[in-house]
Amino acid sequence: MSHSAKAPALRMGIPIPNSKLGMWLFLGTEIMFFTAFIGSYIVLRLGSRGWPTDYNDTHINVFLGGVNTFVLIVSSYCVVVAHEAMALKNFARARSFLWVTLILAFLFLGIKGVEYKGKIDHDILPGRIPETASQAVKKVSTQLEELVRSRFSRYIAAGVVSFKQPDDILTVANLIREVPSGTKPGVLTNEEFEQWRVSATTDYALFLKWQDLHEHVVAKVSLKYPAAPAQYLDARGQLKAGEKPPEITLDETKAFLAEMKQNPDYGALVSAHVFDPHPIVYGNIFASTYFIMTGFHAIHVIVGMILFIMVLKQGSALNEKWTDWVENSGLYWHFVDLVWIFLFPMLYII
């Protein structure tokens, strides 16, 4: 017995293209990926006794966040129109809308870059934020030390001073102190040595200021109180029973740093390398959650851009074979938009 009429092919599984099924399964994993971050953020935020929300602490710009939300919504609209055009075989229209989407994606990343720059300029980065007054004071001392060490390493690299243990900052400082009155090393010309002599005076003065602050931070005493070992012990010996020396405060550290920044010799150096002390309670956990969520979102934006670039590379050769690709890229892009829809209120508004 034979079948004269062709029976319809038996189709099993879900009635959508395999690529679309794959994309939805992938988006399922992506939902859980971002939910893990968002869930952790909620738990950390509710579990913290404080959270920085003021603009001076977070440099979160609601206006820029709002503009970026608008940019992503427009780009989502463009993608859906591009997909529609692909389905109607209007490939030129599809290309135009995909170009607009790609430009908007660049715009989104540009605005995000401006926001990131604001945070980097103020050192609002995970692990770098002082959360208490004492941490802020210590950070000033640490950054001054980094500056002094980087200045001193130039002398050893250029052969102005020679010492086998460049990390021994006290010995190197003593060698640099001798440079203005010392003899010229053979590797330098007279002109070069003259410049090093001038610089040595400035760098040694900078070292003395850092050492002064460092000693006060280590001894935990006010900048008005002697902190050099001998004088400190002497002053402590004169204290009455139960009396404690005054502690170093954020106010006097600020004044100390402001004075350093006014110095005509090293003021510009200090201004460029040492941040004004600004403690932000729970700032590090804020910065960690902010950067991990927006950073992973930005990576997803870049991946979406690559997907669109691959379509746009076809130029006028774009044809119906790319319809599923555009639909799947569109689904991915809408998901990127979805994530931002939740990140915007949680990070920028609440």
Add this chain to the structure above:
Amino acid sequence: MSDEHHSGHHVNYLTIFFVLCGCTALSVAFDVLQFSKPVTMVLVLAVACAKALCVMMYFMHLKFEGNWKFVLLAPTTILAIGLPLALFPDVGSSYYTSTAPQTGVWSEEIAEYERHHKAETGEQK
């Protein structure tokens, strides 16, 4: 503008676009109006859910897809909701230990921090 989808349904994407823009403006307005924090939180998250629904139903065409969407998305939705719920008891255990300076000398440090903060933002000490 009205667009005809290839599978037959009819969606005015421009209307959806304007709804999304309106919702974004609403979120910013809730921030500007300065309600109490819990009220703002509920309002902006409600708006975010509405926006997410619009994007999923119309831009991602879930409204017009077959029942496979439930099969595919139910497990991930359950897990996505379950994960924060499973983490939620950790709210009780603070991120910082009890010996961290943020918690150990909380009152002193907070007082100094707030004093400086007010001074920097130009408010009255």
